Amino acid sequence: MNVIKLEKVKKDYLLGKVTVPALRGVDLNIEMGDFMSIAGPSGSGKTTLLNLIGCIDKSTEGNIIVDGHNINELNDYDLTALRHRTVGFIFQTFNLIPVLNIYENVEFPLLLGKMKQTKKEQNEWINHIIEAVGLSDRKKHRPNELSGGQRQRVAIARALVTQPKIVLADEPTANLDSATSEIIIDLMQKINENEKTTFVFSTHDPMIVNMVSKVIPLHDGLIANPSGV
Amino acid sequence: MPVLLKIAIRNVFAHKIKTLIVGSLIFIGLFLMVLGNSFLDSTSKGIQRAYSNSVTGEIAILKNIDFDYSLFGTWNNIGNLSVPVLPDLKDTLTFLKNHQDIEVVTPVSSNMLMVNTGESSPDFWIMGMAVDPESYRSFFDIEDTLILLEGRFLNPGEEGIVVSSFVAEYLLDYKGIEVHPGDSLLLNGYSANGFRIREVPVRGIFEYQYVKGDIYPMLPRTCFIDQQNFNVLNGIVSKQDDTPPPQEIEDLLFNDSMEDLFSETIEIGTAVNQIETDLESLLGDMSVRHELSRVDNSDWQWLLLSLKNKDDASVKAIRADLEEYFNISYSSFREKNILRPVQIAETMVSPQDPEFSYISSLLTEKEKKSLASSLLVSDKSALTTQIVSILTSFLEREELYNEEAFRGIYFSSITKNLLHKPQKDYELIRRNRLILEEIYPFSLSPGPDYMVSEWWHAASPMSTTTVAIKAVMNFALIIIFIVVIIIIMNTLIISVMERTGEIGTMRAIGGQKRFIFYLFTLETMTISLIFGTLGMLAGAFVITILGRMGIPAPDGSILQMIAGGNSIHPELSTWTISFSFFFMLFVGIFSSLYPVIYAMKIQPVEAMRQE
Structure with a gap:
């Protein structure tokens, strides 16, 4: 089943008065439970593609269907709501909220929408996720008291807390050393196996490329091998 | 949402520089505001208290005139216009003296007079204030409000002048004339009725205890004079003197x-x-x-009223009450003569009209007959004329005019007239007026056409100067706040720019625009509330200390003039506190408006660009 479907997607950026094409017609299907990576050199359009999949940017041309919705047809409010329930983000720079502690950071996305569980269930669920990423003893710490690897684990927990259909990770290991990177990738792989959560990375980290089940090679805004794998 | 408050409050502490810049500006702003407002508030209360207790009373009544006229003459053009005298004073005095809210009434008149200082030297002008010694004494409690340096105040029925110390010193220093009780001053008066000269014995020398004047010399030059001499000097001579000449x-x-x-x-x-x-x-x-040159001693220019309740609200209420009284009696007097009978006649041409039958029930047999015969006239305009003439004759019967219901019909007929004739037939009114004037050539003398004003009108231009000073101070405060708002806005914009990535992240993981709006508004409001309250407390603290100690106002300074005394004791009012509080909210909201809009425009994709 397709979670995300891209049809002839083009994206141009304006650099001053010059139009720079970032994506030049991308067709892509992402299926439930995929653990895949968009790979390519700098400037190949990895992040742009990820932004479009994550509904935080709109394409210049072509359709993007996320969870059955054509995002070009949604307004800002509906798009935000769609992101909230469908997509989890893991950023290269972690992007935790500095004034909230670990528990509160993980809880934060839940507070942005309507509460579906009781307070108690919610607490248990948050604790479960924090435990899953191995940070049970750091719940009361602020992000600036943690190492890079720990911060990224918090970000993973935050991305998973809303039980999204797809988690997008933009170069999640770029700011981590290789040992930590491996632990982080392992963690996500386990979650993918256990929870069937779809993961899409954008990276040029060969370790990730070796660990994922699918690689989408991106070159100059086009998928080099349209057949996938 | 509690998480909003949590983030907002923690951000206040996390972004220390922003908080300190915005906070200290709001602190200083609110501190100055509480200080300034309390100061202005107490000076205005001080000057009001001083003037209404020593010079003007709470309410001052004068003739309804279309130029500015105060107890100190015309504001711009002293002595150039004829002195307006209150008409029909006797009835009004009786009414006011029986008014339940009025404590004392005292009549006064004032105008510029010249002190004749000999042929070789130019005359020296003073502000002559004619008083009724008996009521004036009890009205202003002159033992307290006046300092008598020499001699005494005027006695009832006595001729004389009580000279201000400023005038006495000036005459001595610049004209070489020594003035003491027992001496006489030669006074000149100029009026529309010509030039008058009187020799007036000096009874005393005084100084005001609480009111001081500096910029405008009218107050220091004010001297009390008996009414007889004042009226003669100002050409206020009896108009309707029925007593035979000697x-x-x-x-x-x-x-x-x-x-x-x-x-x-x-x-x-x-x-x-x-x-x-x-x-x-x-x-x-x-x-x-x-x-x-006998004068009518019922001719006065002003009636000063001392009220039983002197708080602002009661003064305003009684002023409105009196205004209504004078307006109704004035307009009814006028319309009694001309307009109303015409209007009644226009609306009451049918004998079936209930108002008509009511009026006819009030009439004598003879009047009824005359009315009945007039109804036989078929020509409508002739009928109108007839009814007008009859109604007008009724109006001369005082008991009818005083009849509440009868007056009610007047009003209703006027209303009717306005309702049924939005385009008023002025030609008809004019014609009827002419007919009336022909049939009844009675005088069109107006009733008591009075103007009711508060202390500051009578005390102009001294009081208006303090208003102007206050306006300047308020203007300065406004400028300060505009600058403060701009600086706060700038600081907030920079803060929002620095947090672009954070805002983008919140948006990316599902935060709606309104979440960003609430977050940043709350942050600014938290800073405003914390530092604003601290500023207000600091201001209140300083005001309390200053209120206990008092700020000295040196003799002859502007401070003394606006203080209405020798020291200012600023005090806090609920108005100052509540105004400052709402102003603080306003500054908080207003200065964060643009930064918040800016923050709301930040796109979620910015989350990816965070460094």
């Missing part, structure tokens, strides 16, 4: 009968000689001269 004057002017005057046998030379001799002898006799 016998000697009558003898002088009419010693011959009319027949003798025009008889052929009269010896003109003898008669003229006789008159001249009599005049010579008369000119030596001051009592007759005084008799000739």
Whole structure:
């Protein structure tokens, strides 16, 4: 089943008065439970593609269907709501909220929408996720008291807390050393196996490329091998 | 949402520089505001208290005139216009003295007078304030409000002037004239009725205890004078004097009968000689001269009212009450003569009209007959004329005019007239007016056309100066706040720019625009509330200390003038506190408006660009 479907997607950026094409017609299907990576050199359009999949940017041309919705047809409010329930983000720079502690950071996305569980269930669920990423003893710490690897684990927990259909990770290991990177990738792989959560990375980290089940090679805004794998 | 508050409050502490810049500006702003407002508040109360207790009373009544006129003359053009005298004073005085909210009424008049300082030197002007010593004394508690340096205040019915210390010193220093009780001053008065000169004995020298004047010299030059001399000097002479002239004057002017005057046998030379001799002898006799320029002692320019409740709200209420009283009686007097009968006649041409039958029930048999015969006239305009004439004659019956219901019909007929005739037939009114004037050539004398004003009107321009000073101070405060808002706005914008990535992240993981709006508004409001409250407390603290100690106002300074005394004791009012509080909210909201809009425009994709 397709979670995300891209049809002839083009994206141009304006650099001053010059139009720079970032994506030049991308067709892509992402299926439930995929653990895949968009790979390519700098400037190949990895992040742009990820932004479009994550509904935080709109394409210049072509359709993007996320969870059955054509995002070009949604307004800002509906798009935000769609992101909230469908997509989890893991950023290269972690992007935790500095004034909230670990528990509160993980809880934060839940507070942005309507509460579906009781307070108690919610607490248990948050604790479960924090435990899953191995940070049970750091719940009361602020992000600036943690190492890079720990911060990224918090970000993973935050991305998973809303039980999204797809988690997008933009170069999640770029700011981590290789040992930590491996632990982080392992963690996500386990979650993918256990929870069937779809993961899409954008990276040029060969370790990730070796660990994922699918690689989408991106070159100059086009998928080099349209057949996938 | 509690998470919003949590983030907002923690951000206040996390972004220390922003918080300190915005906070200290709001702190200083609110501190100055509480200080400034309390200061202005207490000075305005001080000057109001001082003037209403020593010079003007709470309410001052004068003739309804279309130029600015205060107790200190016309504001711009002293002495150039004729002095407005209150008409129909006797009835009004009775009404006011019986008014339940009024404690004391005292009449006063004032105008510029010249002190004749000899031929070689130019005259020196003073502000002559005619008073009724008896009521004035109890009205202003002059033992407290005036410092008598020499002599005493005027006694009832006594001629004389009580000179201000400023005038006495000036006359001594610049004119070499020593003024003490027992001396006399030669005063000149100029008015529309000509030039008058009187010699007035000095009774005392005084100084105001609580009110001071500096920029405008009217107050220091104010001297109390008896009404008789004041009215003579200002040409306020009796207009309707029914008492016969004294016998000697009558003898002088009419010693011959009319027949003798025009008889052929009269010896003109003898008669003229006789008159001249009599005049010579008369000119030596001051009592007759005084008799000739006898004034009506009911002519005054002002009525000052001291109220039982002196708080602002009661003063306003009573002022409105009196205004209504005078307006109704004035307009009804006017319309009683001309307009209303016309309007009634226009609306009451049908005998079936219930108002008509009501009026006819009030009429005597004779009046009814005359009305009935007028109804036989078929011509509508003739009928109108008839009814007008009859109604007008009814209006001369006082008991009808005083009848509540009858007056009610007046009002209803006017309303009817306005309702049924939005385009008023002015031509018809004019024609009826002409008919009326022809049939009833009675005088169109207006009723008491009075203007009711508060202390500051009577105390102009001194009071208006303090208002101007306050306006300047308020303007300065506004400028400060505009600058403060701009600086706060700038600081907030920079803060929002620095947090672009954070805002983008919140948006990316599902935060709606309104979440960003609430977050940043709350942050600014938290800073405003914390530092604003601290600023207000600091201001309140300083005001409390200053209120206990008092700020000294040196003699002759502007401070003394706006303080209305020798020291200012600022005090906090609920108004100051609540105004400051709402102003703080306003500054908080207003200065964060643009930064918040800016923050809301940040796109979620910015999350990816965070460094």
